[in-house]
Amino acid sequence: MTASSSIITRFAPSPTGFLHIGGARTALFSYLVAKRHGGRFLLRIEDTDRERSTQEAVDAIFEGMDWLGLASDFDPVYQTQRFDRYREVIAQMLEAGTAYYCYCTREELDQMRNEQMARKQKPRYDGRWRPEPGKTLPPPPDDVPPVVRFRNPTEGKVVINDLVRGQIVFDNGELDDLIIARADGTPTYNFCVVIDDWDMNVTHVVRGDDHVNNTPRQINIFQALGGTPPHYAHVPMILGSDGTKLSKRHGALGVMEYRAMGFLPEAMLNYLVRLGWSHGDQELFTRDEMIAKFDFDHVSSSPSRFDMEKAYWVNHQYLKTAPLEKVVPEFEWHLQRMGLDLSGGPGLEDVIVAQRERCRTLLEMAEKSHFLYAELSGYDEKDAAKHLKPETAEVLEALVTKLSALPEWQAEAIHQCVHAVAEERELKLGKVAQPIRVAVVGMAVSPPIDQTLMLLGRTRTLARLEAAVEHIRNRSEQH
RNA sequence: GCUCCCAUCGUCUAGUGGCCUAGGACGUCGCCCUCUCACGGCGAAAACAGGGGUUCGAGUCCCCUUGGGAGUGCCA
Numbered sequence: 001m002t003a004s005s006s007i008i009t010r011f012a013p014s015p016t017g018f019l020h021i022g023g024a025r026t027a028l029f030s031y032l033v034a035k036r037h038g039g040r041f042l043l044r045i046e047d048t049d050r051e052r053s054t055q056e057a058v059d060a061i062f063e064g065m066d067w068l069g070l071a072s073d074f075d076p077v078y079q080t081q082r083f084d085r086y087r088e089v090i091a092q093m094l095e096a097g098t099a100y101y102c103y104c105t106r107e108e109l110d111q112m113r114n115e116q117m118a119r120k121q122k123p124r125y126d127g128r129w130r131p132e133p134g135k136t137l138p139p140p141p142d143d144v145p146p147v148v149r150f151r152n153p154t155e156g157k158v159v160i161n162d163l164v165r166g167q168i169v170f171d172n173g174e175l176d177d178l179i180i181a182r183a184d185g186t187p188t189y190n191f192c193v194v195i196d197d198w199d200m201n202v203t204h205v206v207r208g209d210d211h212v213n214n215t216p217r218q219i220n221i222f223q224a225l226g227g228t229p230p231h232y233a234h235v236p237m238i239l240g241s242d243g244t245k246l247s248k249r250h251g252a253l254g255v256m257e258y259r260a261m262g263f264l265p266e267a268m269l270n271y272l273v274r275l276g277w278s279h280g281d282q283e284l285f286t287r288d289e290m291i292a293k294f295d296f297d298h299v300s301s302s303p304s305r306f307d308m309e310k311a312y313w314v315n316h317q318y319l320k321t322a323p324l325e326k327v328v329p330e331f332e333w334h335l336q337r338m339g340l341d342l343s344g345g346p347g348l349e350d351v352i353v354a355q356r357e358r359c360r361t362l363l364e365m366a367e368k369s370h371f372l373y374a375e376l377s378g379y380d381e382k383d384a385a386k387h388l389k390p391e392t393a394e395v396l397e398a399l400v401t402k403l404s405a406l407p408e409w410q411a412e413a414i415h416q417c418v419h420a421v422a423e424e425r426e427l428k429l430g431k432v433a434q435p436i437r438v439a440v441v442g443m444a445v446s447p448p449i450d451q452t453l454m455l456l457g458r459t460r461t462l463a464r465l466e467a468a469v470e471h472i473r474n475r476s477e478q479h
Numbered sequence: 480g481c482u483c484c485c486a487u488c489g490u491c492u493a494g495u496g497g498c499c500u501a502g503g504a505c506g507u508c509g510c511c512c513u514c515u516c517a518c519g520g521c522g523a524a525a526a527c528a529g530g531g532g533u534u535c536g537a538g539u540c541c542c543c544u545u546g547g548g549a550g551u552g553c554c555a
Binding site for chain 1: 480481482483484485486489490491492493495502503504505506513514515516517518519547548549550551552553554555
């Protein structure tokens, strides 16, 4: 089907900061529609505002998109590299009469706005430089560099058939003549978007619903140019957990912050796709399933809150089931970030398998695995007081003897040693396992004791058990 | 102010006029499992913002109210 295979969507952030969670979801939705229909996805950098755009932000956006695995099917487009094209179109519009020069100064405009607000009217340009048949314009002042305004229709309505909102109607009488080129000649957002979407054959515009009010203006520009507007899908914004707009204080974090918190990119995508979209009762989706099932009919039109708890849960599901080769590099990244030397410790895959059921994030996993790659810095005070009691010294010693005699360092054999020590003394397993745990981990939490010792290795295990015996003896002598 | 949008458990949502005494998931609480922490299993509490219509029948359609949000820039 030609129509659907030629679908092109785009994600068009302005590089004024990192890729945040809302942008990431918009990008994902946009990517998904394209892939769903065998189309292509484009990344476009909207950097016409040179004051606020930075290279760091551009890099941060690429880094985020890259981490999430949302690749552009085209070379990314930069609006600042298209200024010649914008100028060309503006000249054409001036020529055709669909745009005109306006010589109002900023002061004049401010005054106009203030007066209108004072009269409780909607602030808008009054069209004083707009050419009309039979109207005489004032003589252009020669000390004011003009801006270019779009000559918006004054009659009729603009109808948007939004893919998620349904029909939205705007009265042209509500719109005014927006500026499409600044006094310095640089084009503005609403204009560039239209030219770009047009030139790049974008068929579906997926963006935040803060843009719905721009849409009728953009449609009008399209029509003035003789182009056909794309389909629009305005997705609601993502709110913080308290229901207010995302701010730096709560959650307006870059996606890379979520990496630092220990999220897997696939989990992030899965959480995001379910935020505002649903497919029946399904919670977990592989990327292929997302692509096969995503549709705008089931995108919610009300804003949703970012729920960290649910995000953790999704991440945990991925941690438990994701192929090891996906998890290892991310886990390694965290361990190295903690400054650990991995060479003397157990293999990462084994650690992940032992830890993944009890960790919701990779960061948590790294913290809980710290004892495997570095010497103990001491015992948790409470745990030591509870489990490293004078009578346990003998138990640990007995275990040292048994473990030393083991021909091979295998989990099953270790397990039997621990059980034997417990049975010989008619102790419950917990009475033996917990002291061991504190002795080798430093605290009373770790994977099953045989696995813990297995991972730690014979040398470190024996050394730590002996150190614990010494610790207990020293302490009891002091009393 | 004006324009536009939104409204089901605490949260994400199912629901497209009868299948709804409203389902699932996260979280919460209880029980079970258990060498710790977890995983897992079982169970519980928990919602259609309010008011009018339309209809034999409304969470689902319409209107109003209330409450949220966005826009109203020579920002994007």
